[in-house]
Amino acid sequence: MGRSGGEPNLLSSGQQCSLLICMTCPALPISCTDVNDLVGEIRRAEPLITASRSDLVRRLIQRLQEKLRQHSDHTFYLFKLLRAHILPLTNVALNKSGSRFITGSYDRTCKVWHSLSGTPLHTLRGHGNVVYAIAFNNPYGDKIATGSFDKTCKLWSVETGTCYHTFRGHTAEIMCLSFNPQSTLVATGGVDTTAKLWDIQSGEEVLTLTGHSAELVSLSFNTSGDRIVSGSLDYTVVIWDTLTGRKVYTLIGHCAxxxxxxxxWDCSMVVTGSVDRTSMLWDATNGKCLAVLTGHSDGIMQSCFDCTGKLVATASADGTARIFSAVTRKCITKLEGHEGAILQISFNPQGNRVLTGSSDKTARIWDAQTGQCLQVLEGHKDEIFSCAFNYKGNMIVTGSRDHTCRIWR
Structure with a gap:
């Protein structure tokens, strides 16, 4: 736990890491845990937390409890309906603070929006085909990457809308992209079966990752940025070394x-989703399969971890979502209520709510522990393919094939 709100930084990095691990133990939700009992458990489990540090640990836990309780009972209302593009949207993404969000579209542009007012700030023009993949360089949020069916990726300034670089090298459409957390590299993956790493400062290609036999649909860096995981339509997932470009592990087990x-969060595991109706948990340190998460009757559209890595959410074309424990590998609850395929799923930053977007034109907010549907966000005229919480968990952006996006607050 680092400095925050003026709190003295009295714990070493090792103590901070040990404290965080203890505090994210899945035995009880920390928001309702007795603080003194938890401090005692932490001291018994971790000798680095001495008696002289107990008061600081207690204050840190209380602050974390306050943070986790924020917005738990928040009811969202439609704040803005934005007729964002003249053709259907392909994606929406928020910066970490939630002050800006971006939309990509079949109209070949990406737009930058002010979240609090709903006003457009920039229209990023220059691509010659669909803008399919978009991302901020979070946590910094001062740059945007856009990947297009025109086989290029562009890097833009959030502040001015200026294009810094156009990355050329793919021989087919770009389907996915990702910044490393250090904001020094952007990775792109395409129909040409390769991923490429690009230097943000120079605009030069750093590495080409080859080995998949079908198009790439997913790219994600680990926290330190020395590994990236790619998912492909060839049924495999590969963990790569981003310094050398070599394959570290090929994760084989899915049959679609x-x-x-x-x-x-700590990069010890990878979760994969597949059209074969399963998600799989993998040990990222040795490439071995830890568990196969089953129960869906149709393909998995997306899988994700919560912020602690203790829970896994799966969204399926069968119209349901499931929450699994990454510790016990058992299904905790089933989210039922959508009348169409669930296309996207994510946890709020506190980890107690789940957001789903569906082809039934609605988004839903769920209690992550009980599976109760807390709210239905209605109004879109076509499927919701993209939706996201802001970092505080008190704002949602939804993007739809109806050419619009909506801000919910």
């Missing part, structure tokens, strides 16, 4: 196309 592949 991959839909998603991401690391958990």
């Amino acid at each position: 196309e991959i839909s998603s592949a991401v690391f958990n």
Whole structure:
């Protein structure tokens, strides 16, 4: 736990890491845990937390409890309806603070929006085909990458809308992209079966990752940026070394196309989703399969971890979502209520709410522990393919094939 709100930084990095691990133990939700009991457990489990540090640990836990309780009972209302593009949207993405969000579209542009007012700030023009993949360089949020069916990726300034670089080298459409957390590299993956790493400062290609036999649909860096995981329609997932470009592990086990592949928060695990109706948990340190998460009757459209890496959410074309424990590998609850395929799923930053977007034209907010549907966000005229919480968890952006996006607050 680092400096925050003027709190003295009295714990070493090792103590901070140990404290965080203890505090994210899945035994009880920390928001309702007795603080003194938890401090005692932490001290018994971790000798680095001495008696002289107990008061600081207690204050840190209380602040974390306050943070986790924020917006738990928040009811969202439609704040803005934005007729964003003249053709259907392809994606929406928020910066970390939630002050800006971006939309990509079949109209070959990406737009930058002010979240609090709903006003457009920039229209990023220059691509010659569909703008399919978009991302901020979070946590910094001062740059945007756009990947297009025109086989290029462009890097833009959030502040001015200026294009810094156009990355050329793919021989087919770009389907996915990702910044490393250090904001020094952007990775792109395409129909040409390769991923490429680009230097943000120079605009030069750093590496080409070759080995997949079908198009790439998912790219995700680990926290340190020295590994990237790619998911492909060739049924496999690969963990790569970003310094050398070599394959570290090939994760083989799915029997159909991959839909998603991401690391958990400490990068010890990877969760993958597949059209074969399963998600799989993998040990990222040795490439071995830890568990096969089953129960869906149709393909998995997306899988993700919560912020602690203790929970896994899966969204399926069968119209349901499921929450699994990454520790026990058991299904905790089933989210039922959508009348069409669930296309996207994510946890709020506090980890107690789940957001789903569906082809039934609605988004839904769920209690992550009980599976209760807390709210239905209605109004879109076509499927919702993209939706996201802001970092505080008190704002949602939804993007739809109806050419619009909506801000919910």
